[in-house]
Amino acid sequence: MIFVGEGALLWRAVRHTLDSGLPVDLVCGPAVDGASAVASGVRFLAAADVNAVAGELAAACTDGLVWSVNNRMIFRAPVLSTGLRVLNVHHGPLPAYRGMPEVALVYAMLGGEPQFAATLHRVDEGIDTGPVLASEPYPIGAEEPYHVVMRRGLQVCHRLFERCLPLVAADPDWPGEPAPSPGARGGGYFGRSALGRLSRYREHPRFARATDLGFLAGYLPELAEALA
Amino acid sequence: MPDIAQAAVVARGRTEEVRALCAFVVLAQGVTAFDEAAVRAELARSLPPHLVPTVVRVLPALPETASGKTDRKALPDPFDAATVGAVDSPVDSPGGSPGGAERRRAGSDAGADRAVAAVTAEIWSRVLRCEAAGLDASSDFHALGGDSLAVLEMLSALGEELLGGSAERRLLDRLGPLSGELTLGRVVAAVNVVRSEA
Numbered sequence: 001m002i003f004v005g006e007g008a009l010l011w012r013a014v015r016h017t018l019d020s021g022l023p024v025d026l027v028c029g030p031a032v033d034g035a036s037a038v039a040s041g042v043r044f045l046a047a048a049d050v051n052a053v054a055g056e057l058a059a060a061c062t063d064g065l066v067w068s069v070n071n072r073m074i075f076r077a078p079v080l081s082t083g084l085r086v087l088n089v090h091h092g093p094l095p096a097y098r099g100m101p102e103v104a105l106v107y108a109m110l111g112g113e114p115q116f117a118a119t120l121h122r123v124d125e126g127i128d129t130g131p132v133l134a135s136e137p138y139p140i141g142a143e144e145p146y147h148v149v150m151r152r153g154l155q156v157c158h159r160l161f162e163r164c165l166p167l168v169a170a171d172p173d174w175p176g177e178p179a180p181s182p183g184a185r186g187g188g189y190f191g192r193s194a195l196g197r198l199s200r201y202r203e204h205p206r207f208a209r210a211t212d213l214g215f216l217a218g219y220l221p222e223l224a225e226a227l228a
Numbered sequence: 229m230p231d232i233a234q235a236a237v238v239a240r241g242r243t244e245e246v247r248a249l250c251a252f253v254v255l256a257q258g259v260t261a262f263d264e265a266a267v268r269a270e271l272a273r274s275l276p277p278h279l280v281p282t283v284v285r286v287l288p289a290l291p292e293t294a295s296g297k298t299d300r301k302a303l304p305d306p307f308d309a310a311t312v313g314a315v316d317s318p319v320d321s322p323g324g325s326p327g328g329a330e331r332r333r334a335g336s337d338a339g340a341d342r343a344v345a346a347v348t349a350e351i352w353s354r355v356l357r358c359e360a361a362g363l364d365a366s367s368d369f370h371a372l373g374g375d376s377l378a379v380l381e382m383l384s385a386l387g388e389e390l391l392g393g394s395a396e397r398r399l400l401d402r403l404g405p406l407s408g409e410l411t412l413g414r415v416v417a418a419v420n421v422v423r424s425e426a
Contacts, residue, residue: 007376008378148265215380
């Protein structure tokens with residue numbers, strides 16, 4: 001298996017895979033994550049664009065599987081043409097909330113969504129448009145601030161990975177679970193344009209709660225800057 | 229809730245006048261992570277607000293009477309300050325607190341600082357899954373295996389259990405960079421300063 005992504009969620013997934021006795025052929029991500037690779041004892045390939053190293057990924061992969069976890073790089077034709085099966089752990093219910101999870105969650109809370117979700121889906125040419133394999137919804141408390149909900153969502157993402165890993169390992173062509181994706185009131189694609197529009201909602205009654213980054217402010221600099 | 233194998237709810241005195249519902253749960257086999265706020269949020273979807281427990285605490289097992297029923301009187305009191313104060317602090321007096329906190333505080337303030345150190349160490353042990361007794365002021369969060377998500381969990385628990393709302397920014401400012409050395413003594417000192425400024 002190959003892992004593409006960055007940060008604590010990625011490395012928790014890598015460690016869990018190793019602890020499960022499953023192979024980690026390669027981890028690909030920003031150079032800053034190289035130190036974590038040393039600690040985990042896995043081969044690391046630094047890349048700013050995963051598509052630029054498609055050949056290396058294909059050559060290293062022993063089972064045809066690529067996990068995308070907390071990954072901001074977009075898979076395109078070079079990787080998607082290699083025959084590798086790329087699975088993405090997306091923080092958000094699909095197909096409703098696509099794009100940057102930290103932005104999508106703000107809009108979900110502004111819209112009064114009672115729940116959000118982690119979703120495992122197969123990666124295709126679009127952004128978060130591939131077929132859904134599994135999802136795990138979680139509640140958004142009526143009075144909870146953003147940082148509490150986001151922290152819960154990150155934990156649910158890892159839990160979803162832990163649950164699906166053995167299923168995918170046992171059957172690389174695992175078709176997924178029959179359970180439907182959780183419904184949502186709103187949704188759409190939430191990228192940098194949506195990030196830039198957030199300031200328009202300052203008078204929204206839920207704005208303070210939906211943008212209370214708390215301790216997350218240091219980890220979400222783009223969002224913090226957009227809200228400043 | 230599939231993560232919870234057993235649960236019991238009792239009322240405990242939050243203050244002399246106010247009683248609050250306290251839930252005690254035993255996690256299902258194999259479950260290691262517990263999100264107290266998520267449980268409360270889930271309950272809030274089906275219960276009126278006054279029936280949602282104020283606190284939810286994990287126990288290894290529910291105490292039982294001789295006849296095998298849950299012994300509700302033997303369940304702990306989460307609001308019992310004496311219990312917290314009685315916990316031996318594994319953290320030496322942090323000292324060296326900058327600003328106004330450098331002033332020596334005696335009597336009850338020193339006792340409160342020890343309680344803060346004990347609660348902080350307990351939070352670390354919970355997040356890092358290590359023994360609180362093995363921690364001291366020089367213990368480093370990252371060296372003990374804590375990643376950025378664990379830092380968030382730890383800070384959030386500090387905010388909920390020791391600081392209250394709106395203190396996050398002041399604690400972050402006081403702590404400085406979170407990716408560098410993050411010792412227990414440094415965190416306890418920062419918490420004490422923020423509390424003294426409140």
